[in-house]
Amino acid sequence: MPTDNTTVLDARAMDRTLRRMADDIIELYDGTDRMVIVGIQRRGVQLAARIARIIEESEGVAVPRGALDITLYRDDLQTVGPRPVVGPTDLPWNLEQRHVVLVDDVLYTGRTVRAALDELADFGRPARIALAVLVDRGGRELPIHADVVGKTLDVSPTGRVDVMVKEVDGRDAVILVAQETAQ
Amino acid sequence: MTSALGKDLLALEPLSSGQIRLILDTAEPFKEISERAIKKVPALRGQTIVNLFFEASTRTRISFEFAEKRLSADTVNVAASGSSVSKGETLVDTARNLEAMRIDMVVIRHSASGAAQFLAERIESNVINAGDGTHEHPTQGLLDLLTLRDHFGTLAGKRVCICGDVLHSRVARSNIWGLKKMGVEVAVCGPRSLLPNAISEFGVTVFNRIEEAIEWADALNILRLQLERMTAGYIPSLREYNRVFGVTRERMDRAQRDILILHPGPMNRGVEIDSDVADGDNSVILEQVTNGVAIRMAVLYLLAGGRPELAEAAKHGGER
Numbered sequence: 001m002p003t004d005n006t007t008v009l010d011a012r013a014m015d016r017t018l019r020r021m022a023d024d025i026i027e028l029y030d031g032t033d034r035m036v037i038v039g040i041q042r043r044g045v046q047l048a049a050r051i052a053r054i055i056e057e058s059e060g061v062a063v064p065r066g067a068l069d070i071t072l073y074r075d076d077l078q079t080v081g082p083r084p085v086v087g088p089t090d091l092p093w094n095l096e097q098r099h100v101v102l103v104d105d106v107l108y109t110g111r112t113v114r115a116a117l118d119e120l121a122d123f124g125r126p127a128r129i130a131l132a133v134l135v136d137r138g139g140r141e142l143p144i145h146a147d148v149v150g151k152t153l154d155v156s157p158t159g160r161v162d163v164m165v166k167e168v169d170g171r172d173a174v175i176l177v178a179q180e181t182a183q
Numbered sequence: 184m185t186s187a188l189g190k191d192l193l194a195l196e197p198l199s200s201g202q203i204r205l206i207l208d209t210a211e212p213f214k215e216i217s218e219r220a221i222k223k224v225p226a227l228r229g230q231t232i233v234n235l236f237f238e239a240s241t242r243t244r245i246s247f248e249f250a251e252k253r254l255s256a257d258t259v260n261v262a263a264s265g266s267s268v269s270k271g272e273t274l275v276d277t278a279r280n281l282e283a284m285r286i287d288m289v290v291i292r293h294s295a296s297g298a299a300q301f302l303a304e305r306i307e308s309n310v311i312n313a314g315d316g317t318h319e320h321p322t323q324g325l326l327d328l329l330t331l332r333d334h335f336g337t338l339a340g341k342r343v344c345i346c347g348d349v350l351h352s353r354v355a356r357s358n359i360w361g362l363k364k365m366g367v368e369v370a371v372c373g374p375r376s377l378l379p380n381a382i383s384e385f386g387v388t389v390f391n392r393i394e395e396a397i398e399w400a401d402a403l404n405i406l407r408l409q410l411e412r413m414t415a416g417y418i419p420s421l422r423e424y425n426r427v428f429g430v431t432r433e434r435m436d437r438a439q440r441d442i443l444i445l446h447p448g449p450m451n452r453g454v455e456i457d458s459d460v461a462d463g464d465n466s467v468i469l470e471q472v473t474n475g476v477a478i479r480m481a482v483l484y485l486l487a488g489g490r491p492e493l494a495e496a497a498k499h500g501g502e503r
Contacts, residue, residue: 069212072224072254072484086212086484122221 004178011172017150022054041069041087048103073115095124105163107133110144194319195360209481227254250479324357339366347406372396402443
């Protein structure tokens with residue numbers, strides 16, 4: 001199948017976008033009090049770490065970080081089967097009355113976020129949970145919206161958005177793949 | 184629908200090293216769930232699992248039950264004690280009745296070797312072998328592998344000696360298959376009467392003296408002397424067994440290095456293992472128990488899943 005790749009964000013644009021998202025997050029919560037930044041496995045974890053670092057630089061305070069693997073909370077185990085390897089969940093913070101920022105790379109159907117909200121509820125009752133995504137590609141199947149969005153794209157169901165981060169993929173980029181390749 | 188492991192987990196012998204690694208890797212994140220305040224994830228919600236234990240068991244049954252409950256499955260325990268009906272007929276009947284109740288998985292322990300496979304061939308539900316006669320106890324073998332990997336980092340090239348009653352031990356068989364597939368050097372040590380005649384066919388080193396085994400090994404997996412099966416005069420007396428083959432502090436000290444101590448339980452303290460070794464710094468016996476829950480969660484999770492080609496596609500991420 002033919003594919004058509006478009007770079008939506010290169011490394012520098014991605015860095016700018018993350019900085020803007022960090023500012024939006026601080027504004028949303030009116031500071032960093034009681035804030036916990038939680039990345040969704042996998043790429044959300046690296047993005048959360050970057051945003052936390054930017055906030056630390058600009059605000060001069062360390063923001064606690066966590067990681068969430070929602071594999072075991074998915075609603076499609078029976079149809080899709082187990083993910084090859086379940087990633088680690090690392091939430092050493094008491095979430096009671098915290099301001100949680102959930103970070104993911106791409107917001108699409110909203111099912112990942114639904115699962116993440118379910119999982120967070122098993123760890124405590126935060127005062128508020130906000131959602132920050134690098135790319136909102138539309139196509140929601142659940143009533144879920146992001147509070148902070150890096151880039152909004154309108155992608156057809158056959159398209160795919162690949163977010164790459166240095167820590168995992170060797171480079172920073174957001175690529176729009178117009179047609180799904182055979183896998 | 185078959186998972187990456189196939190329909191059932193009956194033994195480690197037919198598994199590939201890749202499949203074993205998948206189970207061990209999947210068990211890692213499950214360890215953390217048992218440390219949470221709410222020790223439960225919804226992965227197996229709505230699945231019904233029957234724990235069919237035809238033979239006494241505390242640790243394994245409870246471990247499976249915890250694993251099932253922490254994955255949100257619905258569980259039923261059937262403690263079928265000795266029946267007058269011959270075992271074959273009992274199992275066929277049991278299988279038919281279970282199928283009629285629309286269950287999803289069966290965890291079976293039975294005193295007859297091959298009972299798990301017999302059941303697996305006759306029902307559509309996933310079957311997990313929790314120990315069948317002297318054949319295999321795959322989840323015990325896997326949790327031993329996980330415990331060894333936790334401590335050694337990598338398994339390949341390490342030396343593990345399985346000590347004691349190898350003849351009656353399904354744990355020994357699962358361990359030998361699993362360890363060898365993962366590239367571990369395996370030895371056995373015990374009285375000749377408690378080693379299978381064909382032990383050399385397993386491709387393992389045989390030590391006749393426990394001192395030699397301790398000298399050689401990075402880890403000792405000390406088996407329980409199965410007193411209830413000792414009806415044929417395999418050993419002269421328990422005291423003599425301890426004197427010749429017991430893993431004692433004195434013998435361990437002579438090695439002058441750290442050797443990991445495993446035991447599948449329940450222990451006969453003062454027979455195959457002395458208390459100060461069982462409770463010593465190098466003992467990982469309780470870690471084995473903790474890892475057992477994670478391993479069983481991983482196996483249940485992997486068997487419950489759908490088609491492998493979709494799992495493969497999912498590797499590239501859920502939402503894109």
